[in-house]
Amino acid sequence: MPPPPEDIQLTxxxxxxLTLGYMQKGILLPKPPVSNGERLVDTLASSLSxxxxxxxxxxxxLAVGAHGDGNITIPLRCTGEGAKLVHAAAPAVAVTIAGSLYTPSSVLSEFFPFNGVLNVDASMDPPLPVLSAQVTELADGVFVAMSMNHSVGNGTIFWELFNA
Incomplete structure (x- = not known):
């Protein structure tokens, strides 16, 4: 029988x-060369793992713990259920379009997996992952995006994880 999950109490x-949206950042890269038929998304999935x-x-x-006195707690339950990884394709979008200051935000928002999701949404039933990444293959490049629940980490740890 596996050990019970560790709970980290939120401060x-x-x-x-919890009332804010997920932190979201992305990086626009040129399309890497293909080697031995290995897919980019598989390599990035392995790196994320x-x-x-x-x-x-x-x-x-995130979990919700109801107490008999009307109070609730929302800890981060370290279950190991995993982060979400989305593989998408936008073959009609080129790096020059995606990287342009004039690109409509509606186009770029599609490159982020939890766009419009609030941090509190992760505690609903069923709970959402607190971390999600999306790899969008473009006509001549790739956009790697990550969304993280801001109630479980700050910008510094977000970038440490992104860079890892």
Whole structure:
């Protein structure tokens, strides 16, 4: 029988962030050369899996604990259920279009997996992952995006994980 999941209690400062949206950042890259038929998304999935070995708590879920006195707690439950990885294709979009200041935000928003999702949405039933990544293959490049629930981590840890 596996051990019970570890709960990390959110602080009052963390709980204040539940009403905000997920942190979202992305990077636009040229299309890498294909070698031995290996798909880029498979390589990135393997990298994400390895990074989550170090940042294991981002593979968990928010949980809601109701107490008999009318209070609730929302801890980060380190279940190991995993982060979400989305593979998408936008063959009609070129790097020059995606990287342009004049690109409509509606186009770029499609490159982020949890666009418009609030941090509190991760605690609903069923709970959403607190971390999600999307790899969008473009006509001549790739856009790698990551969304993280801001109530479980700050910008510094977000970029550490992104870079890992």
């Amino acid at each position: 009052p400062w963390d709980l204040r962030l 390895q990074a989550l070995g170090w940042y294991y708590h981002f593979a968990g879920r």
